[in-house]
Amino acid sequence: MTFLDGQRTQSLWYLLKREGQRDIPREHPYLKGQPGDLAPGKPQSMIFELSEPEEGTPGVLEVANRLKTALDVEQVTKRFYAAFKDQRDELAGYISGIDDDRDRSWYVSVLLNRLMLLYFLQREFFLDGGKEKYLQDKMVEVRERFGPVATI
Numbered sequence: 001m002t003f004l005d006g007q008r009t010q011s012l013w014y015l016l017k018r019e020g021q022r023d024i025p026r027e028h029p030y031l032k033g034q035p036g037d038l039a040p041g042k043p044q045s046m047i048f049e050l051s052e053p054e055e056g057t058p059g060v061l062e063v064a065n066r067l068k069t070a071l072d073v074e075q076v077t078k079r080f081y082a083a084f085k086d087q088r089d090e091l092a093g094y095i096s097g098i099d100d101d102r103d104r105s106w107y108v109s110v111l112l113n114r115l116m117l118l119y120f121l122q123r124e125f126f127l128d129g130g131k132e133k134y135l136q137d138k139m140v141e142v143r144e145r146f147g148p149v150a151t152i
Contacts, residue, residue: 001014002014008032009032010029010031010032011029012028012030013027014026015027088109088112091111095108118134121134122135
């Protein structure tokens with residue numbers, strides 16, 4: 001079930017995920033202009049081609065399985081953490097001045113966790129009076145003040 005607000009700027013998708021004998025409710029909010037691969041990827045996997053009925057109409061079970069796969073948060077979460085680990089490991093390779101691998105890994109994790117927190121606060125418009133691009137604006141300020149910064 002999907003709900004859309006009157007201004008067509010947000011939607012909320014509700015579904016039930018069966019785990020054993022229990023149905024577990026899930027909700028997926030989407031905001032207009034939401035970044036990331038979550039919103040585009042889900043509907044794509046729920047679309048059936050017009051040519052499919054010629055090859056045999058998809059059964060109810062196949063349709064249900066496609067919907068379940070498309071809206072399964074666990075798969076998205078696993079992909080996110082795998083990509084996060086790769087990025088964390090790459091960033092750790094650029095850190096100098098911390099010789100101990102455990103300390104360097106801890107430092108990178110803290111840095112990325114704080115950046116993610118700031119990103120989510122920005123996304124909810126909680127920073128600097130609701131600035132939509134708080135982090136991007138701060139990067140521009142840093143570049144103007146200190147010159148170009150090395151990028152990874």
